[in-house]
Amino acid sequence: MQRLDSCPACGAGRGAEIFTDNDLTGNRTLPEALWRSEYTLCGNCGLIYAAWRQETSVATPYYDLFPELEHRSYGVYPPPEGYRNGKLSVARWIAGILEANGLLDEGRSLLHIRCDFGSLAQELAKTSPGIKITGGDYFESNVRFARESGNLEDVYLLDPAGIETLPGKQFDIVVVNHMFTHAIDLQSDLKACLAMLKPGGTMFVYNEIDFMETVNPGGRYFRLAPVNNYHKQLFTPGSIRRFFEHAGLELRSAERRKNTLSFILTRREGAAGKPATIPTAELSLLKARLERWGGYRRSWIRSAMRLKPVRAAYRRMAKDPAPLPY
Numbered sequence: 499m500q501r502l503d504s505c506p507a508c509g510a511g512r513g514a515e516i517f518t519d520n521d522l523t524g525n526r527t528l529p530e531a532l533w534r535s536e537y538t539l540c541g542n543c544g545l546i547y548a549a550w551r552q553e554t555s556v557a558t559p560y561y562d563l564f565p566e567l568e569h570r571s572y573g574v575y576p577p578p579e580g581y582r583n584g585k586l587s588v589a590r591w592i593a594g595i596l597e598a599n600g601l602l603d604e605g606r607s608l609l610h611i612r613c614d615f616g617s618l619a620q621e622l623a624k625t626s627p628g629i630k631i632t633g634g635d636y637f638e639s640n641v642r643f644a645r646e647s648g649n650l651e652d653v654y655l656l657d658p659a660g661i662e663t664l665p666g667k668q669f670d671i672v673v674v675n676h677m678f679t680h681a682i683d684l685q686s687d688l689k690a691c692l693a694m695l696k697p698g699g700t701m702f703v704y705n706e707i708d709f710m711e712t713v714n715p716g717g718r719y720f721r722l723a724p725v726n727n728y729h730k731q732l733f734t735p736g737s738i739r740r741f742f743e744h745a746g747l748e749l750r751s752a753e754r755r756k757n758t759l760s761f762i763l764t765r766r767e768g769a770a771g772k773p774a775t776i777p778t779a780e781l782s783l784l785k786a787r788l789e790r791w792g793g794y795r796r797s798w799i800r801s802a803m804r805l806k807p808v809r810a811a812y813r814r815m816a817k818d819p820a821p822l823p824y
C-alpha cells in the first residue's frame with residue numbers, strides 16, 4: 499500500500515483523518531492491505547480522500563475482486579436487462595445534455611471512458627449517427643457485448659491501474675464516467691483524459707458524487723452504510739469543482755439527475771489552474787455533517803455489516819490460505 503502525504507486534488511499537506519472504516523473493514527480477517535483507507539479531509543480544498551490506498555501495480559488483482567465484493571451485475575455476460583435499462587436511462591440523459599450544448603455536430607469524435615456495453619453509443623446511434631465513438635470499459639463482458647451487439651465497434655478494455663492514453667488519438671469530446679472517485683492516481687488519470695482531448699475540446703464528467711448530501715441526516719441521499727472501499731476520493735459538488743478549477747479547466751455547465759452530477763468542462767491552452775480553497779462556511783458545514791453522521795453510524799455499522807451481501811466473499815477469503823497480493 500501507499501500512504502499519500504498530500505491531497506491528491508490540490509497538493510496541500512495531509513489533512514485530518516475523519517473516519518477509518520469502509521465496507522471491507524467489517525471483517526478484520528481480511529488483509530489490512532485490502533481494507534485500509536483512513537479517509538482524510540483536506541482542510542484546503544475540502545476533498546475527502548483515502549490516505550492509504552493500493553499501489554497501482556496491484557490494481558488488477560484488486561479490481562478482480564470488484565464484481566464479487568460489490569455484488570452487482572458487473573462482469574456478467576450478457577449484461578442483465580435491469581443493468582442495461584439503468585445504463586440506457588443515464589445515456590439518454592447524457593445525450594440530451596450533449597445535444598442541448600451543441601456538442602453533437604456531425605463528424606465529431608467522442609471517447610467514452612467506462613462506456614459499459616456501449617449504452618451512450620446505442621443512444622447516439624438513434625439521435626446523432628454522425629458522431630464517431632470510441633469506448634473503454636473494465637469488464638470483458640461489457641466490451642464483448644458492445645462489439646457483438648453492434649453498439650460500439652471501437653471498444654477496448656481499460657486498465658484498472660489508471661487511464662491510459664491511446665497513442666496518436668485525440669477526441670473532440672471525452673466523456674468520463676465515475677472515474678475520478680475510483681482513481682488510485684488522481685492526477686495521472688486527469689492528465690491522461692486531458693492528453694486525449696483535442697485543443698478546444700470538451701470534457702464531460704458524470705459521477706455519483708454528492709458526499710455533502712450522503713452525510714446530511716434527513717437529506718434525500720443520506721446513507722448510514724459504510725463507504726465503498728473502491729472509492730478513493732469522496733467528492734462534494736464544491737470539492738469536485740475546485741479540483742477542476744485547480745487543473746485549469748473551465749466549468750461551462752453542471753446538471754443534476756438524482757445523486758449524479760454532470761459537468762461540461764473546457765480547457766484553454768496554457769490556462770493556469772486556480773488555487774483551490776474551500777470557503778470557511780462550507781468547510782464548517784461539511785465538518786458538522788461528518789461529525790453527526792459518524793455518531794449515527796457508529797451505533798449502526800455492526801448490524802449493517804452483517805447484512806452486507808459481501809459476507810460470503812469474506813468467508814471465502816478468510817479461509818483462503820493463499821496470501822492476497824495487495
Ligand SMILES: [Zn+2]
Pocket residue numbers: 505506507508509510540541542543544545
Ligand atoms: Zn485538497
